[in-house]
Amino acid sequence: MSSLAAFAADLLAGRIKVIDLTQTLSPDIPVVSLPAEFGQCAPFRLEEISRYDSRGPDWYWNNFTCGEHTGTHFDAPVHWISGKDLPQNTTDTIPPEHFIAPACVIDCSAEARADPDFLLTVDTLQAWEASHGTIPARAWVLLRTEWSKRRGAVFVNLHQDGAHTPGPDADAIRFLFEQRDILGLGVETMSTDAGQAHRFTPPYPAHSTMHGRGRYGLQCLCNLDRLPPTGALIVSPPLKIRGGSGSPLRVLALVAA
Amino acid sequence: MSSLAAFAADLLAGRIKVIDLTQTLSPDIPVVSLPAEFGQCAPFRLEEISRYDSRGPDWYWNNFTCGEHTGTHFDAPVHWISGKDLPQNTTDTIPPEHFIAPACVIDCSAEARADPDFLLTVDTLQAWEASHGTIPARAWVLLRTEWSKRRGAVFVNLHQDGAHTPGPDADAIRFLFEQRDILGLGVETMSTDAGQAHRFTPPYPAHSTMHGRGRYGLQCLCNLDRLPPTGALIVSPPLKIRGGSGSPLRVLALVAA
Numbered sequence: 001m002s003s004l005a006a007f008a009a010d011l012l013a014g015r016i017k018v019i020d021l022t023q024t025l026s027p028d029i030p031v032v033s034l035p036a037e038f039g040q041c042a043p044f045r046l047e048e049i050s051r052y053d054s055r056g057p058d059w060y061w062n063n064f065t066c067g068e069h070t071g072t073h074f075d076a077p078v079h080w081i082s083g084k085d086l087p088q089n090t091t092d093t094i095p096p097e098h099f100i101a102p103a104c105v106i107d108c109s110a111e112a113r114a115d116p117d118f119l120l121t122v123d124t125l126q127a128w129e130a131s132h133g134t135i136p137a138r139a140w141v142l143l144r145t146e147w148s149k150r151r152g153a154v155f156v157n158l159h160q161d162g163a164h165t166p167g168p169d170a171d172a173i174r175f176l177f178e179q180r181d182i183l184g185l186g187v188e189t190m191s192t193d194a195g196q197a198h199r200f201t202p203p204y205p206a207h208s209t210m211h212g213r214g215r216y217g218l219q220c221l222c223n224l225d226r227l228p229p230t231g232a233l234i235v236s237p238p239l240k241i242r243g244g245s246g247s248p249l250r251v252l253a254l255v256a257a
Numbered sequence: 258m259s260s261l262a263a264f265a266a267d268l269l270a271g272r273i274k275v276i277d278l279t280q281t282l283s284p285d286i287p288v289v290s291l292p293a294e295f296g297q298c299a300p301f302r303l304e305e306i307s308r309y310d311s312r313g314p315d316w317y318w319n320n321f322t323c324g325e326h327t328g329t330h331f332d333a334p335v336h337w338i339s340g341k342d343l344p345q346n347t348t349d350t351i352p353p354e355h356f357i358a359p360a361c362v363i364d365c366s367a368e369a370r371a372d373p374d375f376l377l378t379v380d381t382l383q384a385w386e387a388s389h390g391t392i393p394a395r396a397w398v399l400l401r402t403e404w405s406k407r408r409g410a411v412f413v414n415l416h417q418d419g420a421h422t423p424g425p426d427a428d429a430i431r432f433l434f435e436q437r438d439i440l441g442l443g444v445e446t447m448s449t450d451a452g453q454a455h456r457f458t459p460p461y462p463a464h465s466t467m468h469g470r471g472r473y474g475l476q477c478l479c480n481l482d483r484l485p486p487t488g489a490l491i492v493s494p495p496l497k498i499r500g501g502s503g504s505p506l507r508v509l510a511l512v513a514a
């Protein structure tokens with residue numbers, strides 16, 4: 001039996017579990033808010049077309065509006081100026097084999113609970129590797145912070161001086177993308193960069209380095225506490241938007257039961 | 258090695274191919290047009306927020322609007338009145354393990370080329386089973402018609418008396434969902450029902466029977482000619498829209514190389 005057939009049989013028999021890492025899309029879901037001089041990401045809005053009524057007696061359906069970066073979403077390289085001119089940099093041109101990949105889950109939940117400005121460092125990554133092995137090339141690194149359990153203003157955590165949310169420091173990003181050549185960084189917060197990353201040198205090191213290397217981001221993930229440190233496979237196929245900089249998507253994890 | 262690890266290794270090594278079954282979302286993509294008295298599905302529209310300019314110097318992103326049933330999309334049971342009161346009938350409540358499932362691909366491309374009103378019958382399904390084995394429970398049945406190679410008006414094929422596009426007849430639908438208990442029906446056209454299915458007894462047998470049994474539809478698929486008759490796994494996770502009747506999505510197929 002091929003590995004595909006064995007995998008399919010194990011899925012059907014429940015020996016592989018499917019875990020949903022996606023936040024529900026509704027008008028309540030927070031979106032990133034930039035300084036007023038910049039263009040803004042649309043919140044999720046639903047408009048009912050019909051609901052078994054005169055507008056459509058046998059059917060119910062909706063139209064919707066949102067940003068490419070609303071809710072649990074994917075960042076393509078073209079989202080950042082560093083990835084502007086790369087090949088295969090949009091949601092419709094990325095090779096589809098990149099949409100299924102293994103994950104390394106770094107548990108920083110205690111640190112993020114103690115300090116909303118917690119920064120992931122190379123030391124933390126090397127400590128993780130000492131326990132779980134070298135982070136393989138083309139893997140997702142998922143930063144578990146339990147941030148997804150916050151709601152509303154406490155999730156966004158926006159103050160006068162910007163957002164206060166955890167993320168990687170510039171050295172950790174260089175280590176992951178330059179030394180380890182990972183596929184991308186996934187986080188529970190609204191940005192792959194820390195809330196205060198506009199003050200970093202360089203600013204926004206995750207966006208800048210990651211997308212400049214043609215790699216990807218995942219934001220607003222949840223249920224990372226249900227994943228093992230290694231061994232999960234992440235399914236993360238964005239909408240095929242022509243020239244898209246990203247998209248809301250359904251993110252699933254496959255885990256041995 | 259578990260089947261999950263073997264599968265992951267084969268994916269990474271290219272021994273399993275990932276085939277994109279998704280049409281690109283752009284303002285050009287046709288949407289279903291109903292009689293004027295009914296509510297209408299929105300076409301796909303993209304609104305640029307910033308593109309490395311004064312609206313956002315380092316980033317490019319868009320907002321977008323569409324219908325839940327625009328482009329390559331998923332139909333949830335709640336879409337049809339027959340599935341209105343079922344449990345787990347919306348895009349946010351369907352069990353995520355239903356988003357990865359095996360496919361049986363029925364090639365009717367010659368028949369659909371000869372007759373745009375071609376109807377899939379029980380005879381055709383039984384002939385397929387004689388060659389490829391019984392269609393298993395919880396599999397997708399994908400109807401290959403090459404319809405995805407048509408563009409614009411020839412794809413929609415709308416005439417005075419309605420659309421002329423291929424689909425299943427009522428007996429074929431009963432066979433698939435009642436005798437075989439399949440997971441859903443996937444098609445290259447804009448509807449799981451034939452274009453003339455409003456005249457059938459009962460009308461819209463695919464929508465009515467399929468969703469009444471809590472099962473799913475996939476529409477506007479492409480690249481079905483790249484799939485084997487059996488052995489492909491379909492990845493089809495819709496957006497997690499609260500109460501959603503469906504959604505545009507990225508559909509991938511996993512196939513042994």
Ligand SMILES: [Mn+2]
Nearest residue numbers: 069075219246
């Ligand atoms: Mn983003």
Ligand SMILES: [Mn+2]
Nearest residue numbers: 326332476503
């Ligand atoms: Mn539909």
